[in-house]
Amino acid sequence: MKRRRSLLALTFCTCYLASHLTNKYVLSVLKFTYPTLFQGWQTLIGGLLLHVSWKLGWVELNSSLRSNFLAWLPASVLFVGIIYAGSRALSRLAVPVFFILHNVAEVLICVYQKCVWKEKTSPTKVCSALFLVAAALCLPFQDAQFDPDGYFWAIVHLFCVGAYKILRKSQKPSVLSDIDQQYLNYIFSVALLAFASHPTGDLFSVLDFPFLYFYRFHGSCCASGALGFFLMLSTVKLKSILAPGQCAAWIFFAKTVLTPLGTDVAYSKCQQNVFKRKTSSF
Structure with a gap:
């Protein structure tokens, strides 16, 4: 059992790193800034893989999904906000x-639990929340590449994440599992x-994307969709066999490892190599 937990945690960390680095590569290096198409593609691949997994008996889905669709609709709207704003940021x-x-977003959840649900909050959690807020407030003054639009979409993203998690907790116990x-x-x-790809202009603007027929772009998009699905699946499995504190520790570990790998220096070098290969191919 312990070996299984370690293997699952390692799989989760690998998917977490690979998924975010692949997304960053497509968004920042290849500059595929068409979020409705990129996130639509990722969710399409994730939905197809999940449906196939259900048909093969690898996962279980509730037979009453249709009857619970309207009840879960607000959370789905917030989920779209999370992935769309996260992609832009x-x-x-x-x-x-x-x-x-x-x-x-964890601070928002903590404040909501304290003020609305009247839950007791440990001093450690309060200190952690204060450190997170202080770090976020200092960022604009320390960021040499400050981008107002990026910060705006990041704020939208974190509010959607916080609201989504609060909504999930408020609906428990729920007949819908995490997979459902x-x-x-x-x-x-x-x-x-x-539906939104046309009003936003992404549907026709993508035709001018310089790497539209670039094999690295196709491979990265396919990898991002598959990795996003495996990240979701490994996260659900990890939460099912580990205590919340242990699961949070593994997520924190994955973020700690990812941070130095996602610096702009590494991506700027990668971007230069991509454009050199693209130029030399003509």
Whole structure:
């Protein structure tokens, strides 16, 4: 059992690192800044893989998903906000900056639990929340590549993350499992993002994307969709066999390892190599 937990935790960390680095590569290096198409593609791949896994008997889905769709609809709307705003923010911000702002969502949850649910909060948790807020407030003054639009979308992202987690906790006990919830999120996201791709201009603007027929772009997009699915699946499995504190520790460990790997220096060098290969191919 212990070996299984270690293997699952290692799989989760690998998927976490690979998924975020691949997304950062597509968004910042290849500059594929069409979030409705990119996130729509990711959720489409995730939904198809989850459906296939269900048909093969690898995961279980609730037979009453349709009857619970409307009840879960507000959470699905917030999920679209999370991935859309997160994509816009990650394309403009360095990975460490993005995750510092992302973590502020935990402060919103803590404040909501304290003020609305009247839950007792430990001094350690209060100190952690204060450190997160202080770090986020100092970022704009220390960020040499300050991007107002990036910070704006990061703030939208963290509010959506906080609201989504609060909504999930407020609905428990729920007849929908984590897999059921994600399946409904995938279906709604694909439909909404496909519809929004035309009003936002992404549907036709993508035709001018310089790497549209670049094999590295195709491979990265396929990898991002598959890795996002495996990250979701490994996260659900990890939460099912580990205590909340242990699961949070592994997530923190994955973020700690990812931060130095996601610096702009590494990506700027990678970007130069990509454009050199692209130029030499003509």
